[in-house]
Every structure is written in structure tokens, then in C-alpha cells.
Amino acid sequence: MFLERQFIEKPWGRDDLPPEFGALGGQRIGEIWYNGVGQTPLPLLVKWLFTSEKLSIQVHPSDADAQQRGLPSGKEECWYIVEAEPGAVLGIGTKRALSDEELRAASLSGEIEELLDWKTVCTGDYFYIPAGTIHAIGAGITLVEVQQPADITYRLYDYGRPREMHLEDGVAVAIPAPYADARSGHVSGNLKLAKGPHFWLHHIVDDAGKGIVRDGGPYWLVPVSGHATFDGKSIVRGDCVMVEMLEQLHVEQNSSLLIAGIATS
Numbered sequence: 221m222f223l224e225r226q227f228i229e230k231p232w233g234r235d236d237l238p239p240e241f242g243a244l245g246g247q248r249i250g251e252i253w254y255n256g257v258g259q260t261p262l263p264l265l266v267k268w269l270f271t272s273e274k275l276s277i278q279v280h281p282s283d284a285d286a287q288q289r290g291l292p293s294g295k296e297e298c299w300y301i302v303e304a305e306p307g308a309v310l311g312i313g314t315k316r317a318l319s320d321e322e323l324r325a326a327s328l329s330g331e332i333e334e335l336l337d338w339k340t341v342c343t344g345d346y347f348y349i350p351a352g353t354i355h356a357i358g359a360g361i362t363l364v365e366v367q368q369p370a371d372i373t374y375r376l377y378d379y380g381r382p383r384e385m386h387l388e389d390g391v392a393v394a395i396p397a398p399y400a401d402a403r404s405g406h407v408s409g410n411l412k413l414a415k416g417p418h419f420w421l422h423h424i425v426d427d428a429g430k431g432i433v434r435d436g437g438p439y440w441l442v443p444v445s446g447h448a449t450f451d452g453k454s455i456v457r458g459d460c461v462m463v464e465m466l467e468q469l470h471v472e473q474n475s476s477l478l479i480a481g482i483a484t485s
């Protein structure tokens with residue numbers, strides 16, 4: 221099933237998306253969400269993000285934090301960098317551990333921007349972002365994000381943009397400490413990128429890569445570059461296809477395709 225695109229406007233988005241993502245009528249699009257028929261939400265949310273400015277410095281709740289607030293689930297996410305302008309950065313974790321009071325004060329003053337640990341990124345970098353991690357995606361980046369299907373972001377700092385802030389919830393759920401998650405790195409071949417309690421993400425570059433996928437379907441196929449077919453039909457960058465089996469998937473040599481699925485163990 222080819223999933224339906226939902227275009228989300230964001231102040232940090234772009235009005236010049238590559239043509240394969242569809243006509244946008246001059247809107248400033250930050251995200252494309254991939255939903256089921258009639259825009260039905262699915263148990264995993266795949267997004268493309270396109271940035272021209274920094275996103276808010278933010279944090280997401282864990283399942284337990286979300287449930288305490290009457291929300292069905294928290295939000296963990298994983299990023300794969302598709303393109304990054306030279307010098308483009310992501311902020312993940314803080315340079316040192318902070319107390320709640322320090323985090324609150326730094327968020328109010330903007331000092332949080334200097335306390336965040338910014339890293340230069342390039343095509344092929346990936347990061348699993350556990351709930352509670354303070355983070356911000358920088359400008360000039362195109363990435364694929366796979367996440368729990370919960371639209372809950374607590375903004376700690378937004379560079380003065382006139383958007384809603386969530387300081388108290390953000391401070392309550394944040395774990396303000398250096399990022400040290402082993403589910404991060406740089407990939408160019410067939411590799412299991414990350415597995416969390418809710419979902420997993422693999423990167424494959426040819427048909428042999430299908431062999432590393434041990435978990436059952438459904439599978440979300442996200443072509444990034446090169447050429448792939450499913451059941452004889454071309455699937456190209458801009459598509460996201462949900463399938464039950466991988467037998468009919470063919471990935472040409474030196475392509476780049478992400479496969480995501482729901483964690484069952």
C-alpha cells in the first residue's frame with residue numbers, strides 16, 4: 221500500500237521541496253507525514269523533514285510520562301540524515317548534566333542553545349532519540365524520521381518565535397544529560413540502525429540487505445536514493461510503501477532504502 225502524504229507547514233520548513241514530493245503551492249513545508257488510506261494514523265509514523273532554520277529545542281515524553289498526562293503514548297524517534305548542507309548541525313543532549321532549575325533558567329534565558337551539544341552531520345548519519353533527550357534539528361537538513369505515532373513535543377526554547385511553549389512539562393520529562401546512545405553512527409551499507417521498545421529501523425543498499433531483517437511485517441519501505449521495485453512496481457524517493465512481506469522487494473545495487481517495522485520483542 222502506497223501511503224498518503226500529509227504536508228505540514230512549519231516556520232522552519234522550506235518552500236522549495238524536491239519535485240518528487242509533490243506540488244506545494246508556495247507553502248513552507250517542514251514535514252511530510254505518511255498515513256494510511258483516508259489519512260488514517262498507523263502504528264508507526266514515517267516522516268520526511270526539510271529544514272531552513274533550527275527547530276525548537278525540545279523534548280518528548282516517555283510512555284509513562286505521557287500516560288501521567290492522560291496521553292496514550294510517548295514519543296521516541298530515530299533520524300536518518302538524507303542530505304545536509306556543509307556545516308549543518310543537530311543538537312542532541314546537553315554538554316553536561318543539568319538540574320531542573322538550571323534547565324528551566326537556561327530555557328528561559330536562551331542559554332540552553334549553548335548548553336546543547338551540537339554536532340555537524342552528513343548524509344548517512346543516524347541517531348536514535350530516546351524519550352527525555354533534549355534535542356533540536358538544525359537548518360539545511362533533509363532527514364527521514366521514524367517515530368511513535370504521537371504528536372507530542374514539549375518546546376523549551378524557540379528562538380523568540382511566537383509559538384506555544386511547554387516549559388514546565390518539558391523540564392518535568394527531560395533528562396538533561398550528555399547523549400550516549402549506542403544506536404547512532406554513520407551507515408553506507410546494509411545495517412540494522414536501531415531497535416527501540418516500539419520500532420526498529422534498517423538501512424539496505426541491495427537485495428542481500430533483506431537478509432538482515434529478522435522481524436516480521438508489516439514493513440514500511442522508504443526509498444532514499446537509487447532504484448527499487450515492489451511486486452514489479454517502481455518505488456522511488458518520495459514514496460513510502462507499507463507491505464506485509466519482503467519477498468517481492470527488489471533493491472538495485474548501491475541504492476539506499478530504509479525499512480522500518482514495529483518491535484515485537
Ligand SMILES: O=P(O)(O)OC[C@H]1O[C@](O)(CO)[C@@H](O)[C@@H]1O
Pocket residue numbers: 230251274275276277278297355356357365367373375
Ligand atoms: O516544535 P517544532 O520546532 O515545530 O518541532 C517539532 C518537530 O520536531 C520533531 O520532534 C523532530 O525533532 C518532529 O517530530 C516534530 O514534528
